[in-house]
Amino acid sequence: MASRAGTPALPQDLVDLTALLDAYYDLAPDLADPAQRVAFGTSGHRGTSLNASFNDAHIAAITQAIIEYRAGQGITGPVYLGKDTHALSEPAQNTALEVLAANGVHVLIDARHGYTPTPALSHAILSHNRGRTQELADGIVVTPSHNPPSDGGFKYNPPHGGPADSDATGWIANRANELLADGLRGVRRIQLADALAAGTTGKFDFLSGYVDDLPTVLDLDAIRNAGVRIGADPMGGASVDYWGEIAERHHLDLTVINPLVDPQWAFMTLDWDEKIRMDCSSPSAMASLIAKLSGGAPFDVATGNDADADRHGIVTPDAGLMNPNHYLAVAIQYLYTHRAQWPATASVGKTLVSSSIIDRVAADLGRDLVEVPVGFKWFVPGLLSGEGVFGGEESAGASFVKRDGSVWTTDKDGILLALLAAEITAVTGKSPSQLYGALTEKFGSPSYARIDAAATREQKAALAKLSAADVTATELAGEAITAKLTEAPGNGAPIGGLKVTTENAWFAARPSGTEDVYKIYAESFKGPEHLAQVQAEAKALVDAVIS
Structure with missing residues (x-):
């Protein structure tokens, strides 16, 4: 059967919005299932209400955890709160606002009752914090980015304006799961109408702050x-x-x-x-x-x-x-x-x-x-x-x-x-x-591709913990290996996988956070056939090390 990739969506491809929104409030996570616990990836917590991985309880717990985290860090300025156009984003923003207001947190939402791009929220945080050492702002953006319409996402940006680091997200996720396990008894919350009317809830024009500042970063006159x-x-x-x-x-x-x-x-x-x-x-x-x-x-x-x-x-x-x-x-x-x-x-x-x-x-x-x-x-x-x-x-x-x-x-x-x-x-x-x-x-003209290879949870864990010494191969696709990396050369941080380089090619293997596969990124400056050879040998090399 021919693939429908690149063809218009059909009615059977569309999410049932009523079921999606009902599930957000009606389903509660079962913490015995790891997939239903709070877990922050590189871009926050993501999931769907339909399988109880992104629901009202999750967002209430995460928001309370963020409030406690920022208090522990001495962050006392406003929280900029924005959402994208996913169906779950508005109810999740409402949940967050109810918890933020109940805790007396100064929160700023979009003055136009519209949507907030992630870069506009980052720009707002940095603009507020410029020249300040006290009353620093941070932000929450409710988005699963490019994910399908059934998904929701919730991301925290601390005062530096960018994605929170793993220390912050790890603490927030652990605390959120504790709150969920305790039946949300530690979560303070008020009704949405009261939250919107609270003296701590204000409005901010994200659009003007971002759009009017564009000439400082781009040559719009030339355009x-x-x-x-x-x-x-x-x-x-x-x-x-x-x-x-x-x-x-x-x-x-x-x-x-x-x-x-x-x-x-x-x-x-x-x-x-x-x-x-x-x-x-x-x-x-x-x-x-x-x-x-x-x-x-x-x-x-x-x-x-x-x-x-x-x-x-x-x-x-x-x-x-x-x-x-x-x-x-x-x-x-x-x-x-x-x-x-x-x-x-x-x-x-x-x-x-x-x-x-x-x-x-x-x-x-x-x-x-x-x-x-x-x-x-x-x-x-x-x-x-x-x-x-x-x-x-x-x-x-x-x-x-x-x-x-x-x-x-x-x-x-x-x-x-x-x-x-x-x-x-x-x-x-x-x-x-x-x-x-x-x-x-x-x-030169590089050939680049990413493929997925099957892997068990145990094999993915082994890949994430590899050391360069575990790799004994000396050649890759006919070229001498010049580096075996499990830490990034730019900052020494663990890469959660392996990268192997030669003079004209390289591959990197990383476990997927959501599927039973690992990802192989590969590139060759010697053409598509050499790239295919690199990919095949990369899979064999990784499988030999993690099996």
Whole structure:
């Protein structure tokens, strides 16, 4: 049977919103099932109400735990609270507000009763905290990012504005599970109407704070003067009102493609696994936008964002949807040669599963490369200090500092990276995909892919705890192994897996946090056939070590 990936969703693909919302309140987690306990991944706690992994009880417990955590850390400023367009996000925000207000916490919600992109919340936290040493703010964003419509997500951003580190999330998750086990007796809570009317509940204009500050980080004059035609697809997500305001306030030739918000996402094309997923880096999920450009839509660049706008997808008329790795390389090469006020010693940040063409670009720029584990939290210190002016992930998440070198956001910013594509087009006269072609002529053309391999829970645990000494192989796909890494070279942090490199290739293996598989990321500068050889030998090597 032919795959339906990239084809429009059908009625049978849509989530039952009534069942989803009823389950949020009606189902209670069974803590004997690990899947129903609070667990923070790299982007907060995620789950669905339908299997009792994201329900009212979870959010009440997590919010109370966050309140206790911030009190223990001496954080006394406001909590910025925002939500995306997932169906579970509004009830979860309401639950959080009821608990925050009952505890007397100063909380700020969107003044427009709208949706809040993750980067706008990060920007708000940092703007409040700039120059302060007391009354520092933090934030909560209710989003499962690009996950399917049935999912919910809940993420805490401390005063540094970025994703909380594992020490914070570990403490919060443990405390939340304690509160759940105790029947929520330790959770203070009031009715929603009382919470909204509480003197500690206020409003904040996230949109204006973010949109009006964009000229400090991007050359919008160049975009406007060059007449770059931009097509921006919010993909039914939280950026929906932001794009129209960006066009109006900054006088850009920008068209909002499909401003519809539908919590079922019935307008989406199906992702690679025939699920609805708002992944703007996926050719299948982005099929309708790609078709618009290939069909002659009058845009010089088109962009997509996921539901909380922390990811970007870049579509060009000459190449379609760019691979996220390719765009990262172009963005780095452009920014480090067009930001005169950035420190000459500032490094280039990337996750260790991102393309090594970035390594070659960084070396050519004369910049140090800081390679960190998966997770945007690792870029936060550098973005704050200015020592790391750019951080990017292979999964289409990145951010960078303002034109003067000061911090913009410390969380991924899909709107920023989408607008950067328009700036690059305006200033260079070439599309980002054309510029990537020039990079490959200079540095070689890598073949990159990610595959999944089956693994038991025990095997995944063994992979996460590997040491370099466990790997005895000396060659990979006909080349001598040059490094065996279980810690990131940029900061010495454990990578939760293994990375093996040669002169022209590498692979990294990491256990999945949600499925009985491990992920193999691999790349070769010697072509697709060599990449396939790297992948096969990587799987054999890892299986031999963890079995």
